[in-house]
Amino acid sequence: MQRMTRQRIAVTSLMESLDDFRSAQQLHDALRERGENVGLATVYRTLQSLADAGVVDVLRLEDENVFRMCSRSGHHHHLVCRACGRTVELTGLDVEKWAKQIAREHGFEEVDHTLELFGLCAQCAAAPNEA
Amino acid sequence: MQRMTRQRIAVTSLMESLDDFRSAQQLHDALRERGENVGLATVYRTLQSLADAGVVDVLRLEDENVFRMCSRSGHHHHLVCRACGRTVELTGLDVEKWAKQIAREHGFEEVDHTLELFGLCAQCAAAPNEA
DNA sequence: TTGTGTGCAAACAGTTTGCATTCGT
């Protein structure tokens, strides 16, 4: 129940060649440059299904969502460079336990949380105006 | 440079009477019910300026932003009930220090972060289908 | 008076969706 269409392959393959977060529109443009014509709506639909399947990670930015192939299975967090987008997947953080603890103290259950770190990576901090 | 107009007073006063997060549109409706006619655009503009001033807190939800008067000055986090919106302001979390530490380990600087906890408050967990 | 604040409606951006068509299986 998941057909391997030209478009789906193109999107997946593109994502695998990238290692930082990109918006649906950026991916759409990148595909066009590669000569692969895929409708924007299809890019959205594909990303959606990949995200649902847990194959890609979604980062909700201020005004748009960005996506990235993720290797880690399960819950994890990110450290993202706000200049170049370089991303580090953080693991082994005991945020879950800690969050559950705090929540319980306030009588809350079924705790969930969002946590993302943003900053300037060494490279961008050193050369503010380069790629 | 910050005029006290009827509208600004209405919005501020309304916010002060509430203790959980509301969207701009909800606030707009509430004002109308109170008989206070304030344009939606004005509500947005007012919330914007209050947020800039650090008087209200903004919580970026999936699809919309919600606002709330905040007493705490400075950076803090929230524990929000996803059923009723009840909110607890968390303080004394050493997230900042911790985040900076993690980031530094990866060569990142000027670290910033987002962290919010969501769950079901005692009341909502007990009575799933009430107010 | 003066220019910030307001209201309205139009503009916007990102995302979603309806529907006829294409194409994997």
Next chain:
DNA sequence: ACGAATGCAAACTGTTTGCACACAA
């Protein structure tokens, strides 16, 4: 052949903005 996937364009949603007018200072 059958129904899921696509493309296009139109619809949607929350939010922003241009502009003429109102009003706090």
